[in-house]
Amino acid sequence: MIPMKTSTIFKSRWFALVWAAGILWVAYDIAEGSAQTGNTSGNAAQATDVTGASVTPDDEKKFEQVLNGL
Numbered sequence: 001m002i003p004m005k006t007s008t009i010f011k012s013r014w015f016a017l018v019w020a021a022g023i024l025w026v027a028y029d030i031a032e033g034s035a036q037t038g039n040t041s042g043n044a045a046q047a048t049d050v051t052g053a054s055v056t057p058d059d060e061k062k063f064e065q066v067l068n069g070l
Contacts, residue, residue, distance in 0.1 A: 010016050047055040 008015075049055055049059075
């Protein structure tokens with residue numbers, strides 16, 4: 001995941017700070033991107049299952065019961 005040895009990251013405190021700033025920047029970009037692509041009209045999109053059929057409240061209750069039974 002990290003293109004270099006993790007032991008070299010923390011040999012210098014300045015390099016560690018730059019590395020941590022980069023991680024925070026990436027996290028911010030990811031969070032900001034998902035917030036911008038969200039539905040801003042106030043209406044939630046209709047959930048669908050793998051076949052493309054819409055998910056009903058009964059389906060949600062059945063799924064919740066199965067999860068609670070695990």
